[in-house]
Amino acid sequence: MFIFGANGDLTSRLLLPALGQLLTLEPDRGIHLVGVGQETGTDDDWRKRVTECFDDDAGPTARRVAQESRYLQADVTQSDELRTVFAAARGPAVLYFAVPPSIAQKSCDAMSGVDIPDGTILALEKPFGSDESSARDFNHMLAQLVPENQVFRVDHFLGQSILLDVFGVRFANRVFEPVWSAEHIESVVIRYDEPLGLEGRAGYYDSAGALKDMLQSHLLQILAVVAMDPPATLDERDLRDATTAALRATHVWHDDPVKSSRRARYTAGEVGGEMLPAYVDENGVDPARGTETLAEATFAVDTARWQGVPFILRSGKALDPAVKEIALTFRQVRHLPHQFTGATSPDVLSFRFGPDELSLHINVHKGTQPFELHRSAVTADLGEGSMRAYVEVLSGILDGDATLAVRGDAAEQCWRIVAPIIDAWRDGKVPLDDYPAGSSGPASWRPV
Numbered sequence: 001m002f003i004f005g006a007n008g009d010l011t012s013r014l015l016l017p018a019l020g021q022l023l024t025l026e027p028d029r030g031i032h033l034v035g036v037g038q039e040t041g042t043d044d045d046w047r048k049r050v051t052e053c054f055d056d057d058a059g060p061t062a063r064r065v066a067q068e069s070r071y072l073q074a075d076v077t078q079s080d081e082l083r084t085v086f087a088a089a090r091g092p093a094v095l096y097f098a099v100p101p102s103i104a105q106k107s108c109d110a111m112s113g114v115d116i117p118d119g120t121i122l123a124l125e126k127p128f129g130s131d132e133s134s135a136r137d138f139n140h141m142l143a144q145l146v147p148e149n150q151v152f153r154v155d156h157f158l159g160q161s162i163l164l165d166v167f168g169v170r171f172a173n174r175v176f177e178p179v180w181s182a183e184h185i186e187s188v189v190i191r192y193d194e195p196l197g198l199e200g201r202a203g204y205y206d207s208a209g210a211l212k213d214m215l216q217s218h219l220l221q222i223l224a225v226v227a228m229d230p231p232a233t234l235d236e237r238d239l240r241d242a243t244t245a246a247l248r249a250t251h252v253w254h255d256d257p258v259k260s261s262r263r264a265r266y267t268a269g270e271v272g273g274e275m276l277p278a279y280v281d282e283n284g285v286d287p288a289r290g291t292e293t294l295a296e297a298t299f300a301v302d303t304a305r306w307q308g309v310p311f312i313l314r315s316g317k318a319l320d321p322a323v324k325e326i327a328l329t330f331r332q333v334r335h336l337p338h339q340f341t342g343a344t345s346p347d348v349l350s351f352r353f354g355p356d357e358l359s360l361h362i363n364v365h366k367g368t369q370p371f372e373l374h375r376s377a378v379t380a381d382l383g384e385g386s387m388r389a390y391v392e393v394l395s396g397i398l399d400g401d402a403t404l405a406v407r408g409d410a411a412e413q414c415w416r417i418v419a420p421i422i423d424a425w426r427d428g429k430v431p432l433d434d435y436p437a438g439s440s441g442p443a444s445w446r447p448v
């Protein structure tokens, strides 16, 4: 496995720790690791870094892989240097592009003149293209290099343990599987409100914003998993056909991006006891860009299963409380005998991200009167945190199993779906509201 961008933040913060965990959990994996970067470096320095990024309790295989790993100085946008990379491979190679998208694209372009060994896997991080047509062009370029099932468009949310729970809960339980449709479900909210601010990522984030950073990619992938029709199997072809069909049926609610989307940006405030400057005062931010740090949009999935059900997607930074969940709100019962007293609310099934939790909020009897209703929740603590997501991603890549990677046509669909919102925002048709860091969003917004 060659990690392009060996000296970058993604490599040390996510990839190497996840690789260490994977090799500790599955010590029988044979893998030779090579860090590839433009900077000069030695094998020893690189090995030290890999070891530091692995957990202290990393197992013997992980430690051995770190000790035997190598560092290769190369400019991966040059065909000659890519040849050197392939020459260093000891078997079918995984090329993990932990580099900015423009470099990944240049590198793939440079690969067109190179003899690519059979079985080579290309793993690419988001964003994949910058709109539908650039994603299509990139897909076309990749198709000339390797077969589609050897291209891994990484979306680590597809490896999140709570999303894997959605599969189990939805398909393996008679109480949920038959009611997973517009007949019983009134709305779906997919929300990822984070307390984190910019964390020094202005270079990337300021040109992306919350809509592209989170909704266009991760949250639409979650929507696809919640909304798809049941596939016959969960193998790569069936599952990705089903999720992509759901995306093809998805569009902005009432095709009205102005009424169906909102955006905002944080001002200075305190989050978790720490003062955050206003977004526009963060290092590297260009205030003229008008980048949003909170995006919300409602989508329709035009299938018989979901006709008329709004899917509300929302994500933002510097928000408190953190709300990271998929919530399905059920319709009210068709008839409630009038003898019941107390407030009744619709049932809500919610999946919370790390620490993972499944809750079913229902009306139960609790009071002193025979038919007095109260709200209660049945909750299952599912444990896993989000670190595991990259373990899952790497495991799929090393096994050559693209089930949990984004297929090329799905990536194009995600851009198509958000394009009307991007246009409306660019044309100033939706106001850019503000909210103090540490709040739950603009005071004027109705709650989702």
Ligand SMILES: O=C1O[C@H](COP(=O)(O)O)[C@@H](O)[C@H](O)[C@H]1O
Binding pocket: 194, 196, 213, 214, 386, 389
């Ligand atoms: O890809 C991204 O995801 C993270 C949120 O995912 P998590 O697993 O780290 O909670 C988000 O903070 C970041 O802006 C985005 O680029």
